[in-house]
Amino acid sequence: MFWNEDWNKDIDFKEAFHSSCVWYFREVVDDIGKDTMQKELDKLRYGNCDISDWNGSRNTNNNNRALTGFWIESSLLISPKEQTEVMERIFGDNAAYSAETQNELKQVMLVSNQDKANSVIYGKTGMGKAEGVVVDAWFTGFAESAENAERIVYFCVYLGRTDDKEVSSSLAREIAVRLVEDYFVR
Numbered sequence: 001m002f003w004n005e006d007w008n009k010d011i012d013f014k015e016a017f018h019s020s021c022v023w024y025f026r027e028v029v030d031d032i033g034k035d036t037m038q039k040e041l042d043k044l045r046y047g048n049c050d051i052s053d054w055n056g057s058r059n060t061n062n063n064n065r066a067l068t069g070f071w072i073e074s075s076l077l078i079s080p081k082e083q084t085e086v087m088e089r090i091f092g093d094n095a096a097y098s099a100e101t102q103n104e105l106k107q108v109m110l111v112s113n114q115d116k117a118n119s120v121i122y123g124k125t126g127m128g129k130a131e132g133v134v135v136d137a138w139f140t141g142f143a144e145s146a147e148n149a150e151r152i153v154y155f156c157v158y159l160g161r162t163d164d165k166e167v168s169s170s171l172a173r174e175i176a177v178r179l180v181e182d183y184f185v186r
Contacts, residue, residue: 002067017108020125020169023066043096044086047078061129073128073135083140083156091142091152109141111177119143119184121177123155125169135161139172143180153183 002008006019016024029037034054041049053075056068070076078086089096090105097105109122123141127134137159145151157176159167 014108017124020127022069022072025071026066026069029069029071041076044089045082046086047076047082050075050077060131073130080138080140080156080158083138083158084154087140087142087154087156092154111141111173118146119180120146121180123173123176125173127169133161133163134167137167137169137172139169139176141176143184145184151184153180155180 002023004019004021006015007021007023011019011021011024013024015021032040034051038049038051040046041051051070053070055065056070056072056074058074059068059072061073062068068074091102095102106122109124111121111123121141121143123139125137125139127137129135138156140156142152142154155176157172157179159172159175161167
């Protein structure tokens with residue numbers, strides 16, 4: 001049994017994406033394999049592209065292999081700027097992926113509960129811990145103007161470790177949504 005109740009059942013990709021279900025993605029990554037994973041990370045120029053700690057043994061928060069991996073506080077590193085660049089490589093004019101793949105991913109990334117209709121926001125949250133303390137939280141994605149789908153902004157809100165403040169991926173998402181909505185009101 002996992003601490004996150006949403007993970008204690010059979011789930012599909014969309015549910016796993018929204019609940020950041022680590023065990024699901026651990027299985028996907030293992031099925032994909034090291035060679036294919038390295039090839040795709042290199043194609044995207046995803047941060048340092050380092051999968052050397054495949055099992056995630058550098059992660060000090062968990063020794064359950066189902067909940068570790070190279071992408072969780074381990075060998076794979078990416079900056080907020082690089083996150084936005086990867087979003088553009090996936091969804092931009094010179095996208096690395098087909099329109100069909102982009103549309104499927106957009107449906108999963110769609111942010112609901114948007115108060116304003118001036119933009120459509122897509123994104124993904126993430127959070128990392130070290131020794132049980134949240135050390136980073138982020139929300140990265142892109143937004144399209146509701147009036148002009150060709151007007152796109154890519155973003156990443158990153159919140160680093162702040163011991164006296166509440167840091168969460170939900171807060172990073174709230175900040176990003178407010179900033180993007182303000183951007184499209186101009």
